[in-house]
Amino acid sequence: MARYDRAITVFSPDGHLFQVEYALEAVRKGTLAVGVRGKDTIVLGVEKKSTAKLQDARTVRKIVKIDDHICLAFAGLTADARVLVNRARVEAQSYRLTLDEKVSVDYITKHIAGIQQKYTQSGGVRPFGISTLIVGFDALGAPQLYQTDPSGIYSAWKANAIGRNSKTIREFLEKHYVETSGRDTIKLALKALMETVEAGGKSVEVAVMEKDTGLRILSDDEVDALVKEVEAEKAAADAAKRGGQGAGGGSS
Amino acid sequence: MDYLMGIKGPDFVMVCSDTQAAHSVISIKHDEDKIVPLDSHKMFGIAGEAGDRVNFSEFVIANVKLYALRNSTELSTSSVAHFTRGELAKALRSSPYHCNLLLAGYDEKVGPSLYWMDYLATLNKINTGGTGYGAMFVLSLFDKLWHPNLTEAEAVDMMEQGIAEVKRRLVVAPPHYIIKIIDKNGIRTVKTV
Numbered sequence: 518m519a520r521y522d523r524a525i526t527v528f529s530p531d532g533h534l535f536q537v538e539y540a541l542e543a544v545r546k547g548t549l550a551v552g553v554r555g556k557d558t559i560v561l562g563v564e565k566k567s568t569a570k571l572q573d574a575r576t577v578r579k580i581v582k583i584d585d586h587i588c589l590a591f592a593g594l595t596a597d598a599r600v601l602v603n604r605a606r607v608e609a610q611s612y613r614l615t616l617d618e619k620v621s622v623d624y625i626t627k628h629i630a631g632i633q634q635k636y637t638q639s640g641g642v643r644p645f646g647i648s649t650l651i652v653g654f655d656a657l658g659a660p661q662l663y664q665t666d667p668s669g670i671y672s673a674w675k676a677n678a679i680g681r682n683s684k685t686i687r688e689f690l691e692k693h694y695v696e697t698s699g700r701d702t703i704k705l706a707l708k709a710l711m712e713t714v715e716a717g718g719k720s721v722e723v724a725v726m727e728k729d730t731g732l733r734i735l736s737d738d739e740v741d742a743l744v745k746e747v748e749a750e751k752a753a754a755d756a757a758k759r760g761g762q763g764a765g766g767g768s769s
Numbered sequence: 770m771d772y773l774m775g776i777k778g779p780d781f782v783m784v785c786s787d788t789q790a791a792h793s794v795i796s797i798k799h800d801e802d803k804i805v806p807l808d809s810h811k812m813f814g815i816a817g818e819a820g821d822r823v824n825f826s827e828f829v830i831a832n833v834k835l836y837a838l839r840n841s842t843e844l845s846t847s848s849v850a851h852f853t854r855g856e857l858a859k860a861l862r863s864s865p866y867h868c869n870l871l872l873a874g875y876d877e878k879v880g881p882s883l884y885w886m887d888y889l890a891t892l893n894k895i896n897t898g899g900t901g902y903g904a905m906f907v908l909s910l911f912d913k914l915w916h917p918n919l920t921e922a923e924a925v926d927m928m929e930q931g932i933a934e935v936k937r938r939l940v941v942a943p944p945h946y947i948i949k950i951i952d953k954n955g956i957r958t959v960k961t962v
Contacts, residue, residue, distance in 0.1 A: 603839065606835060610831040613831055614827055
């Protein structure tokens, strides 16, 4: 059978890889995913895609386990994500079998990013249309958050967002990020999500990873409760600001 | 020579193995645990060629884990037993794995199960069974003592009688043993002898 030898991703005269940039466009159209790293907690939050009335929402999964201690959320083409996640899962077990050790977050991120890069430099294939947020704990117990994108770049982050309106969310996080722990980290992630997504368990899914407990996906009720707390805090902060202005703005 | 015995009760499975790692006539290790967990409610007792034992069991464990992660659900004991047997059969006529295994597991709907596999890819579901020279003396003893309503204490006693028999009659009886149990709460070490 003929081998595919014609590359689809080739350079433009001014040094761009248009296929990669178009892939990033596809990512930008995908539903939002947010990752926040705390002192001892990592939180992944995703915007729940609106499902058709007859569709079973539980089968649409955007936060997945790669191994017991590593978790991934993505933005972009869901089918592409399925393939990449599968490759990562196989690699995680293969690593365990060969080295009798769990993969580190850094290793599996490098592996996934490597695959994404390979698809920008191979014949007959197009790049994967997804960016991923990969979370887990390193060997010393420190939380890690990594991001990959269709070009094959990867780097570690304190907090990041990918997908729809991710620029807005990232700016919000840049302004408001502080190193938090436990419940506060979850609330920070929720606050970021709520900048552009309607708040509530019906529209967001939140997953929390703590050092020894692995991944825990919060139930709709838990999310609703946290959203209430965040909204209450916001209202209190707004009232305090207005009260301060009123008192200080007496003169004109 | 490896000693491996298993007993299935109404709501538990118990496996006993010796803990000696030997290289011809030299005992390298006295505390080698030959009963390895596959997941929270299944374990392999593996006897036979030292390299094959570990290589094969680790391979099965990795594949079982991969399935669980891919499909967000764990395999049943029966499925694992058949998968393992299939792998033994696949390798049989090229480069066979020289190991005999006992697979013990507890499934919520089915309860406890005990499977016996040998290096020729035989698979049997059993109530009591085992491998090794020691098993030759102990199988008939267990046949006499086993009954369907066995308690955990009775099973431990059976295992200890088996170990005593091996020490009595086998020229090269291993010195130390470990007994593990699986019930609805998972895997637990009962005692070391």
